Amino acid sequence: MLAEYLKDNIQIIDGGGIDWQEAIKISAKPLxxxxxxxxxxxxxxxxxxxxxxxxxxxxxxxxxxxxxPLKSTKKVSLSLLKTEKEISFIDDNHDAQLWFVLAAVDNESHLDVIRDLSRLLMNKEAVSAILNSTTVEEIIKIITEE
Structure with missing residues (x-):
């Protein structure tokens, strides 16, 4: 299920020279x-x-x-931006390279997506493999196998 949500919504960029706000905007772009x-x-x-x-x-x-959920959210959706370089999120104590954007239309319909995403992110080997991936296809394969 997670792969279905992400298949057309994954991007990989260098990430140098951008801040956390730009990372979120880039991650949300496919949505x-x-x-x-x-x-x-x-x-x-x-x-x-x-x-x-x-x-x-x-x-x-x-x-x-x-x-x-806002009126500006039209359907449950998920995107991922992977940056090669770490970007500080809010402050220097919270660096990130995997930038997911989750959109929900109500308080329940996105719970399956969160469950599947949680399962993926609790698997340290899968997260490490995603961080080391260089192509969208590699990331989709990891997510599909999880």
């Missing part, structure tokens, strides 16, 4: 292009992160960017 979300949702994520701090840093090198 914007597919009209799964609107710009207002991305703005909401950034506003919340500025206000609440780095709680979206859910594990070493992993950010799960999200906001409450």
């Amino acid at each position: 914007l292009e597919s009209k799964s979300i609107q710009e207002e949702y991305v703005d909401s994520i950034i506003t919340i992160a500025k206000k609440e701090g780095p709680y979206m840093n859910i594990g070493p090198k992993i950010v799960l960017a999200h906001a409450r």
Whole structure:
């Protein structure tokens, strides 16, 4: 299931010279292009992160960017930006290379996606393999095998 959500929504970039806000915007770009979300949702994520701090840093090198369901969220969706270089999220104590953006339309329909993503991210070998991947195809293969 996770691979279905991510198959067209994974990007890999160097990441040098960009900040965490730009990383979130780049990660969300496929969701914007597919009209799964609107710009207002991305703005909401950034506003919340500025206000609440780095709680979206859910594990070493992993950010799960999200906001409450809004009218600008059109369908449950997930994207991933993998950066070759670490980018500080909010402060220097929270570096990340895996930038997920999760969009939910209500309080329940995205729970299967979170369950599957949690299962993947609890597997340290899978996370390490994703971090070492150089192509989108490699990442999809890892996610599919998980």
